[in-house]
Amino acid sequence: xxxxxxxxxxxxxxxxxxxxxxxxxxxxxxxxxxxxxxxxxxxxxxxxxxxxxxxxxxxxxxxxxxxxxxxxxxxxxxxxxxxxxxxxxxxxxxxxxxxxxxxxxxxxxxxxxxxxxxxxxxxxxxxxxxxxxxxxxxxxxxxxxxxxxxxxxxxxxxxxxxxxxxxxxxxxxxxxxxxxxxxxxxxxxxxxxxxxxxxxxxxxxxxxxxxxxxxxxxxxxxxxxxxxxxxxxxxxxxxxxxxxxxxxxxxxxxxxxxxxxxxxxxxxxxxxxxxxxxxxxxxxxxxxxxxxxxxxxxxxxxxxxxxxxxxxxxxxxxxxxxxxxxxxxxxx
Amino acid sequence: xxxxxxxxxxxxxxxxxxxxxxxxxxxxxxxxxxxxxxxxxxxxxxxxxxxxxxxxxxxxxxxxxxxxxxxxxxxxxxxxxxxxxxxxxxxxxxxxxxxxxxxxxxxxxxxxxxxxxxxxxxxxxxxxxxxxxxxxxxxxxxxxxxxxxxxxxxxxxxxxxxxxxxxxxxxxxxxxxxxxxxxxxxxxxxxxxxxxxxxxxxxxxxxxxxxxxxxxxxxxxxxxxxxxxxxxxxxxxxxxxxxxxxxxxxxxxxxxxxxxxxxxxxxxxxxxxxxxxxx
Numbered sequence: 001x002x003x004x005x006x007x008x009x010x011x012x013x014x015x016x017x018x019x020x021x022x023x024x025x026x027x028x029x030x031x032x033x034x035x036x037x038x039x040x041x042x043x044x045x046x047x048x049x050x051x052x053x054x055x056x057x058x059x060x061x062x063x064x065x066x067x068x069x070x071x072x073x074x075x076x077x078x079x080x081x082x083x084x085x086x087x088x089x090x091x092x093x094x095x096x097x098x099x100x101x102x103x104x105x106x107x108x109x110x111x112x113x114x115x116x117x118x119x120x121x122x123x124x125x126x127x128x129x130x131x132x133x134x135x136x137x138x139x140x141x142x143x144x145x146x147x148x149x150x151x152x153x154x155x156x157x158x159x160x161x162x163x164x165x166x167x168x169x170x171x172x173x174x175x176x177x178x179x180x181x182x183x184x185x186x187x188x189x190x191x192x193x194x195x196x197x198x199x200x201x202x203x204x205x206x207x208x209x210x211x212x213x214x215x216x217x218x219x220x221x222x223x224x225x226x227x228x229x230x231x232x233x234x235x236x237x238x239x240x241x242x243x244x245x246x247x248x249x250x251x252x253x254x255x256x257x258x259x260x261x262x263x264x265x266x267x268x269x270x271x272x273x274x275x276x277x278x279x280x281x282x283x284x285x286x287x288x289x290x291x292x293x294x295x296x297x298x299x300x301x302x303x304x305x306x307x308x309x310x311x312x313x314x315x316x317x318x319x320x321x322x323x324x325x326x327x328x329x330x331x332x
Numbered sequence: 333x334x335x336x337x338x339x340x341x342x343x344x345x346x347x348x349x350x351x352x353x354x355x356x357x358x359x360x361x362x363x364x365x366x367x368x369x370x371x372x373x374x375x376x377x378x379x380x381x382x383x384x385x386x387x388x389x390x391x392x393x394x395x396x397x398x399x400x401x402x403x404x405x406x407x408x409x410x411x412x413x414x415x416x417x418x419x420x421x422x423x424x425x426x427x428x429x430x431x432x433x434x435x436x437x438x439x440x441x442x443x444x445x446x447x448x449x450x451x452x453x454x455x456x457x458x459x460x461x462x463x464x465x466x467x468x469x470x471x472x473x474x475x476x477x478x479x480x481x482x483x484x485x486x487x488x489x490x491x492x493x494x495x496x497x498x499x500x501x502x503x504x505x506x507x508x509x510x511x512x513x514x515x516x517x518x519x520x521x522x523x524x525x526x527x528x529x530x531x532x533x534x535x536x537x538x539x540x541x542x543x544x545x546x547x548x549x550x551x552x553x554x555x556x557x558x559x560x561x562x563x564x565x566x567x568x569x570x571x572x573x574x575x576x577x578x579x580x581x582x583x584x585x586x587x588x589x590x591x592x593x594x595x596x597x598x599x600x601x602x603x604x605x606x607x608x609x610x611x
Contacts, residue, residue: 127608
């Protein structure tokens with residue numbers, strides 16, 4: 001397991017070099033930029049932490065569903081819905097209570113958005129990936145229509161809600177020089193720890209893992225697997241919705257068309273890379289966050305950000321090939 | 333009226349070809365979330381090579397690219413046995429990132445001239461014939477029947493002496509051909525490549541395939557239905573209906589909502605191939 005991480009790292013570098021040779025660009029500078037752009041100084045590390053925060057919470061959401069044997073591709077849609085309705089209630093109520101209510105609304109709406117996928121999977125055997133892809137598309141279109149029409153901020157020119165009042169926004173938990181630790185980041189870490197505890201030490205967490213590992217065996221052992229499937233989807237959706245609401249409260253301060261920028265899909269990679277131990281979610285979301293942040297710095301050099309996407313996809317595939325091949329053989 | 337019909341055909345033909353690509357792989361048991369990425373790659377390759385190799389060369393290269401990326405999909409799912417969803421998502425990421433990077437680096441920048449595009453009627457003719465051909469092949473040829481049986485139960489098919497991996501190799505080659513055609517049709521319609529130009533068509537094609545119950549002719553009809561919905565939306569955009577302004581997003585949502593209802597079993601029984609995603 002440990003020996004494979006350097007291999008993945010070496011391959012990522014090799015891919016970047018090859019692609020840069022292909023387009024006849026300078027090789028050393030872009031790679032250095034990915035590192036300095038994401039970890040160069042305190043301000044950039046804060047940027048990496050900012051990129052990492054939603055991935056951490058969404059990664060836990062997808063990880064939870066994955067443990068129950070479900071691919072929650074719908075994290076993107078649940079995140080969007082949670083952010084949209086969360087921001088609307090934060091703006092309507094205002095203050096610290098507004099943020100609390102907004103987070104609650106985010107959890108509820110995110111969970112509700114995942115519910116159809118859970119129900120269809122459990123009782124109609126419709127694949128959760130297809131249903132969540134459909135729900136993603138509906139979520140994006142619906143929230144766009146909402147913030148372009150009835151909930152458009154009066155002072156906004158593009159489809160967007162108005163900004164949250166300054167005094168009700170979440171401030172960083174603490175700042176050391178230029179290094180900022182946001183509150184939502186700490187929430188994310190707590191969620192990961194709670195998730196690890198719940199999966200390991202709690203009966204319902206164990207039932208969830210059993211359902212994911214072998215549904216037939218779990219059923220014979222007396223687990224209501226259908227109920228577990230619905231519950232896992234609800235919890236996963238709730239966490240994704242919370243990620244959206246926190247993103248609004250901490251960083252974005254409003255909801256607008258194009259709010260979700262693919263965090264939900266990256267989260268699948270984060271969850272897959274963390275393998276069997278939820279604590280690795282912190283490491284893998286850091287890796288994705290650093291790649292995102294470093295990729296943004298590349299744009300200044302005139303190198304497209306797409307190259308980091310290519311690297312991430314290949315890392316995911318290689319990791320999955322190394323890790324999940326053995327498991328498949330046992331199942332057969 | 334004529335222009336409206338043309339709009340319906342323009343909107344549904346790429347979807348239809350892509351849905352046939354999905355049919356070839358999904359009916360053989362390979363879940364294909366990667367349709368989006370395959371089509372995008374084909375779009376890019378067609379736009380990049382047509383200026384040098386001419387119209388036919390561009391389409392041939394696009395089809396080859398579709399086949400190559402489908403072979404990658406086959407290797408991942410059948411040889412390395414990576415989860416079908418993970419490999420499909422990875423292909424989408426790879427295609428989106430890769431084509432975006434290459435386009436920003438100066439590839440496929442040219443607008444295709446008339447001579448560098450195959451006439452649209454060629455694609456439309458293929459789109460018209462393909463569902464019937466696939467329907468016939470599925471029920472009357474040796475390969476078609478083996479293809480279906482592998483998708484329904486790979487382990488039973490193996491007992492009958494069919495090699496699921498070999499059948500799926502051929503099925504995914506067919507997927508590559510159709511996604512290559514779908515991609516080059518999209519480029520021929522717009523005559524230039526833009527980043528992420530497929531804009532979710534892969535998922536809508538998948539939706540059409542599901543709505544059609546994984547059967548070629550109903551899937552093709554679903555594509556026409558979705559094309560019709562898009563054309564209606566374009567016609568109505570900005571115009572009030574029933575005395576009020578209906579946002580265009582409502583129309584765009586329709587295909588997805590209908591597919592959800594179909595999956596929930598509200599529109600007839602669930603016809604998912606039983607061997608989908610199994611080895």
